[in-house]
Amino acid sequence: MDVVQNIVSALVYGVLAGGRFSLIALGLSLIFGVANLIDYTYVAYIAVAGYLFYTVDPLAGPLLGMLIVVLSVIPMALFVERFLIRPLKSSGNQVMMVTFGVSLFTQYAISLIWGSLTLAVPTFLPGAVSILGNITSMQSFAILPASVAISLATIFFIDYTRRGKSIVAVSQDTEASWLVGVNVSSTMALTIVIGAMLAAAASVISAPTIGETPAMGWSPFIIAFVVVVFGGLGSIKSSVVASYIYGIILNFGIVFIGSQWSDVIGFVILIAILLVRPEGVLGRRASR
Amino acid sequence: MLLVIVAMIFVVSFFSDDYIFTVLFFANLFAIGAASWDILAGYAGQLSFGNVVFYGIGGYSIGLLSAYFSGKQSSLLGGGSSAYSFLANPIISICVGIGISMGLAVLIGFAAIRLRGPYLAIVTFMLGIILQELIVIYGKYTGGEFGVSIPDAFANARFSFYVSLIAMAVSVLALILITGSRYGLYFKAIKDDEVQAQATGINPTKYKLMAFAVSAAFTSLAGSIYVLSYGIVNYDVFSYTTSLQWIEMSVIGGPGTIVGSVIGSYFIQILVELLRISQTYSLIIFAVVFIIVIRFFPQGLLGFIKRVLRWK
Numbered sequence: 001m002d003v004v005q006n007i008v009s010a011l012v013y014g015v016l017a018g019g020r021f022s023l024i025a026l027g028l029s030l031i032f033g034v035a036n037l038i039d040y041t042y043v044a045y046i047a048v049a050g051y052l053f054y055t056v057d058p059l060a061g062p063l064l065g066m067l068i069v070v071l072s073v074i075p076m077a078l079f080v081e082r083f084l085i086r087p088l089k090s091s092g093n094q095v096m097m098v099t100f101g102v103s104l105f106t107q108y109a110i111s112l113i114w115g116s117l118t119l120a121v122p123t124f125l126p127g128a129v130s131i132l133g134n135i136t137s138m139q140s141f142a143i144l145p146a147s148v149a150i151s152l153a154t155i156f157f158i159d160y161t162r163r164g165k166s167i168v169a170v171s172q173d174t175e176a177s178w179l180v181g182v183n184v185s186s187t188m189a190l191t192i193v194i195g196a197m198l199a200a201a202a203s204v205i206s207a208p209t210i211g212e213t214p215a216m217g218w219s220p221f222i223i224a225f226v227v228v229v230f231g232g233l234g235s236i237k238s239s240v241v242a243s244y245i246y247g248i249i250l251n252f253g254i255v256f257i258g259s260q261w262s263d264v265i266g267f268v269i270l271i272a273i274l275l276v277r278p279e280g281v282l283g284r285r286a287s288r
Numbered sequence: 289m290l291l292v293i294v295a296m297i298f299v300v301s302f303f304s305d306d307y308i309f310t311v312l313f314f315a316n317l318f319a320i321g322a323a324s325w326d327i328l329a330g331y332a333g334q335l336s337f338g339n340v341v342f343y344g345i346g347g348y349s350i351g352l353l354s355a356y357f358s359g360k361q362s363s364l365l366g367g368g369s370s371a372y373s374f375l376a377n378p379i380i381s382i383c384v385g386i387g388i389s390m391g392l393a394v395l396i397g398f399a400a401i402r403l404r405g406p407y408l409a410i411v412t413f414m415l416g417i418i419l420q421e422l423i424v425i426y427g428k429y430t431g432g433e434f435g436v437s438i439p440d441a442f443a444n445a446r447f448s449f450y451v452s453l454i455a456m457a458v459s460v461l462a463l464i465l466i467t468g469s470r471y472g473l474y475f476k477a478i479k480d481d482e483v484q485a486q487a488t489g490i491n492p493t494k495y496k497l498m499a500f501a502v503s504a505a506f507t508s509l510a511g512s513i514y515v516l517s518y519g520i521v522n523y524d525v526f527s528y529t530t531s532l533q534w535i536e537m538s539v540i541g542g543p544g545t546i547v548g549s550v551i552g553s554y555f556i557q558i559l560v561e562l563l564r565i566s567q568t569y570s571l572i573i574f575a576v577v578f579i580i581v582i583r584f585f586p587q588g589l590l591g592f593i594k595r596v597l598r599w600k
Contacts, residue, residue, distance in 0.1 A: 102579060112569065222413075
């Protein structure tokens, strides 16, 4: 009986975790998976969004605050894309380096403005909920439907709208896209901007459940990276599926092995995928 | 060039006080770390964001070996048996550290064969974090967050500085010799175009492993010296910020040049000290310089200096 309870727990928390993971992985899946851009600024968007929300929330309330934050990463993303990424696009390594510099800069700037102590954002959904005997806070639980909604919206955008399809087109063959009339540079900018907005949204939605620290962007980034590779590059859908699978595997690990091993498990999965099946579960080959 | 720098530093050292010794001590260690990273990334093109693991291994070798085998009291772990006390000898410990690091480097190298750019970067990055956590998980044996203290640390800042200077000079000299030799050429070939290199008869696997091993060896040395000087090692020694600093120093100083990395680390270290007003300010400036350098000066400071010299 105890074992069954544990398994159920693992599944429940796994799905909840999957919701969190898929939310944070959406932006990266778009930027890295679909458009194949190596952008460490993702780390910065997460942190900036979190801290901005911390500041804005008491003034404008949670919903309006979220909107403001998500909109305010747009100029940041545009700036980075226009002045740092575009001129260096010939060398992927340089893009990686320069965006890495941006993430460091943001981390230091945040600790300058807000200090480096951990800040907490108040929860806006009180109460707790019990699923099959497993208790979780309403705030945490609410991440799941939000995640599903945003994921569906993103998938719809990529697969069914013209803009979304042009993003895929540009990543597959830039010249051909240009030839058929796609505005390549604005599409690239769009990719980064939407990716940044998704990262910001993810950060804001999970903000009350996580403390804000200047280096807070790295951990979600790594999770997102593992998930995107696990699912396979090139497909938002596969990232979403992979995040739930990963969430469940991780929680099984936590329940049966111990929570301090969770990062190790993630690492092992990442290595295993990269070395054994770089295509991930369903997607493009990772080691291009 | 290197002789000039070393000579200058040696001269300066006669007029200095403990504070300056400490600053230069770190500059030397960072120089070793940055140069080691550069030979791996700037020459062989293997972007490792986790070189700090070798540093940590070097440090923990000293820490654990002396804790277990020196026969003297040491923080949580007790003196252990003095039967194998030769193991606690710093020279032996350093060699053990280097040996283990090189072993790990080869393992990582095997993984690196199949991994390009960002994947290698992230995997190596995570490795550092994992090792940090493992230290905590097995805290019973390793001293966890609190660390291990070494009974026979270096006497004072001056001595530490001299040791670091010698180590830096030796390491950098070795690295320069390697990069100047045909191995350096092989590394560059692999970075520029691996398939082409293979076609020319260069075995990329063998030389990638070599690059990793070399990089690991010197980084490990730096880690050991750090611990020998401070007398304490804890899981902070595996902190990813150290890896990042090496990268910044190397890139700013001049990626793909050993001397550049040395210049970079000195430059940064001195800059950081000058801006001691607020540590965070100095870090931000550091980051901004990094961004500007990558964007506008891909050859780094060394490239800039060379261009200036050429103008004359």
